Amino acid sequence: MIKNIIEVREISKTFSLSTKTPGIKGTLKHFFKRETIEKKVVKNINFEIKEGEIVGFLGANGAGKTTILKILCGLLYPSSGYISVAGSRPFERESSFLEKITLIMGQKQQLIWDIPAIDSFYLNASIYDIEKKEAIKRIKKLSEMLEIGSEIYLPVRKLSLGQRMKAELLAALIHNPSILFLDEPTLGLDINAQANLRKFLQDYNKQTGATILLTSHYMKDITYLCKRVICIHEGYITYDGKLEKLLKKLSPNKEISIICKSKKDIENFKKLNLEIKNINDNQITFTINKIDFKKTLKEVLNKFDIEDLHISEPPIDEVIGKILINKK
């Protein structure tokens, strides 16, 4: 049985935020007496993650996804609750725990700007007690996986965003972490670079069995990598389960377009009591529930003389977007 690598029980996080009303009056009031509000951004959440899983965190901006990642990797101290990551309490930041994890943030860098990336790789290797010989091996292997070559000998400031992101990944993975926290890892990358990065992460997961937790607003990152998703809304978990099941729940119907040979067929079709979306000459578009899909399609094909048929599902971005827009 695969064991849980992450366990979260009733975790909450509250931030103290200072507020200010606009205008000179508000400014003066703010100067003499600061007003603060307590904002609970993560609210009593519970979940477990198994070793080797890739889990996507979905939610609108400010939902609490990144805060959860920060708590899990030990950057933030939770206000209440129990948390265990790889058998440690993350916020204690013990070396044995830190050696198992990495955090990668899109557009944030840990590489030293003015010197070649290779120097930062060696520095990171030494921080994690990796001998130089072993470090050279790992850099070679990761460079091949990431398809990055002589660029690592250039000062970081001279690299393109895509090259820099690859170098950042290499630096973050040199110690072979078994848990990866990725916060918007493909942010700002072009389509090819995004695809390469996704492929790399999938390969890394397969080769090392690493657990990956990911937040992204690019749905392709989620659909390509994650079988399981956790949806967050205003600090609560609103869904935790298979992505496929979520898509079925949010999009229970298929859309079918048929082109009939005659107008008479169209008239007869209307009598079927199906949900018609639109009629355009001999073309009729209707939706059917995925459960009744086979039965209904069979009936339509038997009863009508059809010239052409097209079956489609709503685009995945649109479906997942419902979570972000409707926040349900």
Place this chain on the structure above:
Amino acid sequence: MKNSTLYKLNTLFKTQYANMLEYRAEIALWAISGVIPFFMLNIWTNNGLNESINISSVMLSRYFLSAFFVRQFSVVWVVFTFEEDALLGRVSPYLIQPLHPFIRYFAQHIAEQITRFPFALFIATFFFILNPQSLWMPSILTIAISIISTFFSFLIQFLMQSIIASFCFWTEKSSSVEKLLFIPTLFLSGLLAPVASFPNYVKSWIYLTPFPYLIDFPASILSGNQTSVVGGLLIQLLWIILFFSIFKKVWKSGTRKFTAMGL
């Protein structure tokens, strides 16, 4: 010290030195900007002020040159770097690595000092060309003790600023607290005048503060002025131990407050 710690520190220093060499022009300018002691020397000797404290002009020249050297190798800027890193979210990746972030900053400072060494030496040579009568050769022992006490001075200042830098976890602008420290450091450390020249009522309490041990004490050792070496070194060590324990406490409670800004 364990081999792994030495390996870490060695790589850290080498990397930071490579990084600092990228800024060699800036470091040369910083070295030049540290010539306050020479201005002060000029004011003192041109006005014959040294006679009022029974120090010969040659000894005064040596004191201010030593003060220049001590200042060059005890300049600390960790509060500004940490504040910037905290505001831009660069502290977060450091916090989740098995190396205390301040060891990085410490290595940066040492690397910067090594980079600035040739420039400081060049300025000193220039000083001796203009003041050949001030030329002196301290004994190896004196040089060694001066290096130790200058390093202790650096550690005291580094720890003081690290404590202030840790206030970033509560307030974004902790460097403003450092500015409060700038005035006493400037006036009480011996950078503008040897502490021996201070009025007696100032001398009665100044040695209870860490300031005279920052410039005056190491500079007095190097220049050959009379001072209690063992006592001074022990007091420096006490300040280091005190500030280190305060830093540890402030850091521990600060990281609990950390909100990971800019991440």
